[in-house]
Amino acid sequence: MKGFAVQIEGLHKSYKNVVALQNITVDIKPGELFGFIGPDGAGKTTLFRILASLILPDKGKVELMGYNVVQHYKEIRQRIGYMPGRFSLYQDLTVEENLRFFAGVHGTTIEQNYALIKDIYSQIEPFKNRPAGKLSGGMKQKLALSCALIHKPEILLLDEPTTGVDAVSRQEFWHMLQNLKKSGITILVSTPYMDEASLCDRVALIQKGEIMKVAEPEVIINDFDHSLFGIRTNKMFPLLHDLNEFKLTTTAYRFGDTIHFVSSKDANPKKELISWLELKGHQNIVIQPVAPTIEDCFILQMNQQN
Amino acid sequence: MKGFILKEFLHIFRDLRTMLILFGMPVAQVLLFGYAITNEINNAQIAILDHSKDPVTQEITYKLLSSGYFQLNDQLSDASEIEQAFKKGKIKQVVVFEPNFAQKMTKDPPAVIQLITDASDPNTANLLSNYTQAITGDYLRQTSGSKRNLPVINIETTMQYNPELRGVFMFVPGTITILLMLISAMMTSISIAREKELGTMEVLLVSPLKPLHIIVGKVIPYVILSFINALIILILAATVFGMPFQGSLVLLLLQSALFIVMALSMGIFISTVSNNQQTAMLLSMFVLMLPTILLSGFIFPIENMPLPLQILSNIMPSKWFIIIIKSIMLKGLGIAYIWKETLILIGMTLFFIGMSVKKFKIRLD
Known part of the structure; x- marks a missing residue:
């Protein structure tokens, strides 16, 4: 069992009568940057809390570095860094005091592990005497990451670290994760942003408490075996409705300022589609083949499962 | 651990x-x-019922009225008028001289002065009767020298409406108790609940800190600050x-420290069952504050309570602590007299610490 950093087998968790997670099975290799991708309410936070030994699974086996989250939570807590979805540092303490405190809690000092956090911490070090509550969203995330890293964890659990952070900071954050990966830390990230999936080594698409697919992001995109078109007409508003009534439609959904249309398998419905839309009174019809993104794959997966 | 305590101090000071x-x-x-209790008495309205009307009673009356503390409101002629005089609400005290006062003083001492005092305000009542006694005593010493051994005047004091006259020097023991309870219990319970509310508890739990570490780290700053508070009071x-201040200061401080730790462990216990600051605060108020004020004997004498409440008062730590402080401060008693109360407090402390450590959740709900 030593071969995996994280091993989850047949995990179930429900709150009263709401099923939060069901039948989760996934193995994560040491040193992997692994993403759990799914919309809000998919069960990501519950999963991360179970991994952090903060809540107990109802059923199934969850092991981190060979330690079971139920019996060996003490060993696990010494070896993981956990960053909850909500900003969870002391807002009235300064940047440096927060970091020093979390280092102390883990029996280490900032100086001892400075090398590990240098890349990240040096960006917020100019503000080290500022109360954490007064930092910007991006800086808060950097501080939280520094605090989660200061004790040199073997596994880093980041629950939605980029939610509520601006696009530039998000990019920076992922860049930092890529760098961290080089030091051999296994990193688990959850995110509702589909575009971040491509930055992971492997991702699990998670929806309504179930994992739909686990694979490398490229594989997931390659597995998209339908034709995908971006469609625009002069009447965007009824377009989605009209497309959904078209007989060859697998699924259609808004995507930016176009509507993505997935035809049923192996069909090339362009001609029929144009005449259908014209029949419905659309003009200036633009239909372009589009390369699928993870989001397209996610929606298709979701569609197939229903 | 050191870092934890430091952090806690920073939270408090910021x-x-x-x-x-x-x-x-x-x-x-x-x-x-x-200040509510040490109000000086000036021109308190009194009534005189002089059955004797001899030079001695007149002299004493004159002394009383010229002291500046008392003002004559009414001369009564019969005991039946006393009740009526009080009911008008103006007078605070009636001074009654028995018949043949001067004669009795010399031939058949003691002669009796009866003081009937409106003790619905016990502090004032006590002061009035003390002043009257002091003035009368003064008069005696002046007239007869200090040779006499036998008291020639006996003053009988009747505290109308609150015969027991409780709560005179209760304010300091009571205030110390309430404040220590409030600060210790409420502040710790709130500070732990705050960690839960802000999500920092989640991070603390995931760290290798043991529950006991978290609890002790939380408690120590408040022990120190509460202790300083006790000193200030x-x-x-x-x-x-x-x-x-009759008894041993060291003993009193040790007992205060014990009570502080007791209150803190209660606070922690409260925080283990509340998930946010409001709950912690309300619980502290209703579970700690009100019973402390109402059932500890601070305001209402326990002896006057109905039996069920008397029994209930036994589980109020503050009751025992008030007994302890009173014994040390007012009576100057040593540990030999209050070991029982001390043991009860120690027992309660251990109970709450044990319960808190046990109930402290190592996971989220």
Whole structure:
């Protein structure tokens, strides 16, 4: 069992009568940057809390570095860094005091592990005497990451670290994760942003408490075996409705300022589609083949499962 | 651990409200209680019922009225008028001289002065009767020298409406108790609940810290600050209000420390069952504060309570602590007399610490 950093087998968790997670099975290799991708309410936070030994699974086996989250939570807590979805540092303490405190809690000092956090911490070090509550969203995330890293964890659990952070900071954050990966830390990230999936080594698409697919992001995109078109007409508003009534439609959904249309398998419905839309009174019809993104794959997966 | 305690101090010192509650409130409360109780008495309205009307009674009456403390409101002629005089609400005290007062004083001592005092306000009543006794005693010494051994005048004091006259020097023990309880229990329970509310508890739990570490780290700053508070209250009580101080200071401080730890462990226990600051605060108020004030004997004498409440008062730690402080401060008793109360407090402390450690959740709900 030593071969995996994280091993989850047949995990179930429900709150009263709401099923939060069901039948989760996934193995994560040491040193992997692994993403759990799914919309809000998919069960990501519950999963991360179970991994952090903060809540107990109802059923199934969850092991981190060979330690079971139920019996060996003490060993696990010494070896993981956990960053909850909500900003969870002391807002009235300064940047440096927060970091020093979390280092102390883990029996280490900032100086001892400075090398590990240098890349990240040096960006917020100019503000080290500022109360954490007064930092910007991006800086808060950097501080939280520094605090989660200061004790040199073997596994880093980041629950939605980029939610509520601006696009530039998000990019920076992922860049930092890529760098961290080089030091051999296994990193688990959850995110509702589909575009971040491509930055992971492997991702699990998670929806309504179930994992739909686990694979490398490229594989997931390659597995998209339908034709995908971006469609625009002069009447965007009824377009989605009209497309959904078209007989060859697998699924259609808004995507930016176009509507993505997935035809049923192996069909090339362009001609029929144009005449259908014209029949419905659309003009200036633009239909372009589009390369699928993870989001397209996610929606298709979701569609197939229903 | 050191880091944890340091962090806790920073939380306290950076929050103005916390600091105000910690240090502003005790001073304000002691001063309030103190000044409410040491009000000087000036021109208290009294009535005189002189059955004797001889030179001695007239002399004493004159002395009383010229002292500045008393003002004659009414001359009564019959005992039946006393009740009526009180009911008008103006007079605070009736001084009654028995018939043939001067004669009795020399031939068949003691002669009796009866003081009937409106003790619905016990503090004033006590002061009035003390003043009257002092003035009469003064008069005696002046007239007869200090040779006589036998008291020639006997003063019988009747405290109307509140015969027991409780709560005279209760204010300091009571205030110390309430403040220590409030600060210790409420502040710790709130500070732990705050960690839960803000999500920092989640991070603490995931760290290798043991529950005991978290609890002790939380408690130590408040132990120190509460102890400083207790000192402030005692110093104020002694210097500003001249609170009598009979017993051992060391013993009193040790007992205060014990009570502080007790209150803190209660606070932690409360925090283990509340998930946010509001709940912690309300629980502290209703579970700790109100019973402390109402059932500890601070305001209402326990002996006067119905039996079920008397029994209930036994589980109030504050009851035992008030007994302890009173014994040490007012009666000057040593540990030999209060070991039982001390043991009860120690037992309660251990119970709450044990319960807190046991109930402290190592996971989220």
